[in-house]
C-alpha cells in the first residue's frame with residue numbers, strides 16, 4: 001500500500017477512535033510523511049502506532065501520543081512554540097504545519113543536523129534549531145526569544161523544569177511527561193497570572209530528559 005494511503009489508515013484507526021478530533025491537527029498528520037524521518041529499515045512500520053528507533057539510541061514517539069499532546073496544547077495559527085527534544089524532526093514538522101514559529105532544542109548535534117536537513121528538504125521555513133540542554137529552554141539563543149505561547153517536551157522528566165515555566169507566557173500551556181525513567185504521565189500545565197494549573201493525564205513511556213533541570217547525565 002502507498003505511504004499516503006497508510007497515513008490515512010493510521011489516522012482512521014489510531015487517532016480518530018482515540019479522541020483526536022481537532023481537524024487542523026488531523027490534517028497535519030495527513031500531510032507530514034513520517035517515513036521520511038525514520039531509518040530505511042523501519043520505513044515499512046512508519047504508520048503503525050509505535051515508537052521507532054532513531055540514531056543516538058533515541059526513539060521517535062508513537063503517533064497517538066504526539067497527537068494527544070499536541071491536541072492538549074490547543075495550537076493557534078499565530079502561536080510560537082518551544083519544542084524540547086527535536087529527535088527525528090517528525091513532531092517538529094507537525095507543529096510547523098499548525099503554528100507561526102517552532103523553536104526546537106535537541107541535545108545531540110547529529111540528530112539536530114539530520115532533522116534540519118529533512119525539514120529543509122520538505123520546505124519548512126518557520127523552524128529555528130538549537131543544539132543544547134533544553135531543560136534551560138531557549139536561553140541565550142538566537143533569534144532572541146524570551147517567552148512562548150506553548151511548550152512541548154518530548155522526553156520524560158522527574159519534574160517540570162523551572163526555566164521552562166519561566167519561558168511560558170501567561171495563559172500559555174506546557175505539556176511534559178513526568179515520572180520515573182520507566183514510566184511517566186502526561187502533565188498539562190496552564191500558566192495563570194497568580195498560579196499554575198496542573199492536570200495529570202494518561203500514562204506513557206518516553207526516553208529520559210537529560211539536563212541540568214531534569215535527569216543528570
Ligand code: SAH
Nearest residue numbers: 060061085087088091106107134209210211
Ligand atoms: N518528538 C521527537 C521525540 C524524540 S525522543 C520525535 O518524534 O522524533 C526525545 C528526544 O529528546 C531525544 O532525541 C533526546 O536526545 C532529546 N533530549 C533528551 N534530553 C534533552 C535535553 N535536555 N534537551 C534537548 N533534547 C533532549
